[in-house]
Amino acid sequence: xxxxxxAVLVLANLGAASPAAAAGDPRxxxxxxxxxxxxxxxxxxxxxxxxxxxGLELKSPFGTFRVPNITPDxxxxxxxxxxxxxxxxxxxxxxxxxxHYYPAFPYTSYTRMARQDLLDLKAHLGTVKPVRNAVPPxxxxxxxxxxxxxxxxxxxxxxxxxxxxxPQKSASWNRGAYLVTGPGHCGECHTxxxxxxxxxxxxxxxxxxxGPDGNRVPNITPHPKKGIGxxxxxxxxxxxxxxxxxxxxxxxYPMDEIIANNTSHWTDQDRNSTAxxxxxxxxxxxx
Ligand code: HEC
Ligand code: HEC
Numbered sequence: 001x002x003x004x005x006x007a008v009l010v011l012a013n014l015g016a017a018s019p020a021a022a023a024g025d026p027r028x029x030x031x032x033x034x035x036x037x038x039x040x041x042x043x044x045x046x047x048x049x050x051x052x053x054x055g056l057e058l059k060s061p062f063g064t065f066r067v068p069n070i071t072p073d074x075x076x077x078x079x080x081x082x083x084x085x086x087x088x089x090x091x092x093x094x095x096x097x098x099x100h101y102y103p104a105f106p107y108t109s110y111t112r113m114a115r116q117d118l119l120d121l122k123a124h125l126g127t128v129k130p131v132r133n134a135v136p137p138x139x140x141x142x143x144x145x146x147x148x149x150x151x152x153x154x155x156x157x158x159x160x161x162x163x164x165x166x167p168q169k170s171a172s173w174n175r176g177a178y179l180v181t182g183p184g185h186c187g188e189c190h191t192x193x194x195x196x197x198x199x200x201x202x203x204x205x206x207x208x209x210x211g212p213d214g215n216r217v218p219n220i221t222p223h224p225k226k227g228i229g230x231x232x233x234x235x236x237x238x239x240x241x242x243x244x245x246x247x248x249x250x251x252x253y254p255m256d257e258i259i260a261n262n263t264s265h266w267t268d269q270d271r272n273s274t275a276x277x278x279x280x281x282x283x284x285x286x287x
Contacts, residue, residue, distance in 0.1 A: 029124025032117045034265040035183035041067045053131035063140030065104045073130040086122045092160055100150035112163035112182035157198035176277025189217050192287050206284035221281045236275035
């Protein structure tokens with residue numbers, strides 16, 4: 001081996017041992033939590049639950065999910081988790097013990113999140129007040145109560161992988177695509193699902209007759225009559241900031257909460273990028 005090769009190997013090992021490489025930035029992570037809407041599900045706001053301490057009940061056709069505690073409490077939260085445990089949960093939908101998560105946890109979108117955003121988010125979660133709150137298990141109907149069946153569901157429908165920018169498009173468009181399809185998980189409600197609960201990607205963002213809680217979800221592709229085709233980019237930016245619809249009404253539950261908890265805290269630049277991306281989508285109809 002040449003001296004140079006040895007030097008390169010030594011340097012590479014030094015690099016791997018440096019602790020700075022793993023650290024996330026908790027301040028940026030707090031913003032990432034707003035991009036991802038973690039509070040909407042993990043904080044039981046109606047029952048005045050502590051931030052991120054879980055307990056919210058999510059009703060679904062499969063039964064009731066009880067959202068877990070993600071504060072850093074070592075016993076009832078995620079205080080013992082490593083960064084890699086967290087990244088695996090968020091991007092592969094796999095728990096530290098190896099079991100599969102239900103897609104009621106939108107890892108199907110979070111899988112597109114950038115590694116650095118996830119490390120920053122984990123660092124932020126580490127700074128939240130630890131709260132002891134043991135959340136009872138889900139109450140799901142047969143056969144949905146069998147977690148191992150999720151392996152088959154994921155094999156059929158889950159496509160893991162970080163967001164890949166389109167080099168033909170601008171940085172702002174790509175940022176919008178990242179926000180909508182990744183942390184913002186807009187398609188989890190605005191895309192219709194098949195009878196096994198998987199999103200119908202050829203109708204992406206075209207709305208659903210029955211959304212997660214059984215109500216209609218609007219089409220947010222630029223369809224001139226049934227979508228946002230008549231909205232200006234500035235209408236969308238204003239909507240994501242205030243919840244005001246362009247034609248003089250304001251939006252209802254649950255979108256009002258998503259705006260209050262998440263998009264109203266986004267930067268103007270991020271709201272602009274979201275508008276630019278949504279208005280560039282192909283026109284699609286609700287299936
Ligand atoms: C739409 C509701 C929803 C949103 C939004 C959501 N989660 Fe969850 N999350 C869940 C549910 C439901 C589970 C439980 C899944 C299961 O048991 O299979 C879960 C599980 C988790 C777990 C695993 C906890 C454990 O004890 O195993 C982590 C970590 C987590 N979520 C982090 C986050 C983060 C970080 C965000 C924001 C970026 C987020 N979640 C947003 C619903 C949500
Ligand atoms: C938890 C489900 C859910 C998520 C997640 C969600 N939405 Fe919505 N959204 C809705 C529902 C339901 C409505 C209709 C509310 C009403 O009836 O006023 C709505 C309304 C809207 C509207 C108004 C459309 C119109 O024509 O009235 C826009 C625009 C919109 N959402 C964009 C987004 C974007 C962008 C995201 C991601 C950042 C997002 N939504 C995430 C459920 C959701």
